[in-house]
Amino acid sequence: MRHARAAGADGGQVADELSAVVVDDHPAVRAGVAHWLSSGTPPIRVVASGEDVRAAWLDEGARADVVILDLHLGGPTPVLGDLRRLVEAGRRVVVYSMRADDDIALQCLELGALCYLTKAEGAEHLVRAARAAAEGRPYTPPSLAGALAGDRSDHRPALSAREVEVLVEWFQSESKEFVAQRLGISSSTVNSHLERIRVKYALIGREAPTKAALVARAIQDGLIGVDDL
Structure with missing residues (x-):
């Protein structure tokens, strides 16, 4: 993964430009996400996109700072295996899904996703989540806050x-x-x-x-x- 240096108005170098790969089986969603990210301040450049997770492993997509991953790619089964492989390879992932399900959101976080975001939450949260993930930070949108706050496992480790x-x-x-x-x-x-x-x-x-x-x-x-x- 790499950061490009963007040129300022005076020709000097300013903040690192972040990059993303968008994996979603709907072309309209991929186009919308790319528009939102590129319209942010500062913008996030979408360097690759595709309908399956291969886009995150090939060419520019393999070097993107953050992966925006749809949880369901062409079927009802969540692509948790793909998420696990991306995380194990050191990729920074935002899961972006139609599914507002607390259990699956927590499962994605446990696998190492930096954020679970529902598609109902809009551009502002997506841009914030993508920027945070690209910088290696988790991001908690409103729906995820509810999932986390509502979960209190009785199976706790004995921490000092x-x-x-x-x-x-x-x-x-x-x-x-x-x-x-x-x-x-x-x-x-x-x-x-x-x-x-x-x-x-x-x-x-x-x-x-x-x-x-x-x-x-x-x-x-x-x-x-x-x-x-």
């Missing part, structure tokens, strides 16, 4: 008070180094705490391999509220 403190600080910080400074510990200790937390979730069958997945788990378990992010 220090682990919870590190976890919450990490959600609210730009980097692990900043967490270390805030808590007066080393960066390696921060990493150790986060790895132990992931192991504890994995041991109870609730894997959280990415930061976005950990955010979802923490909200589900009442460790942090949506408004705290």
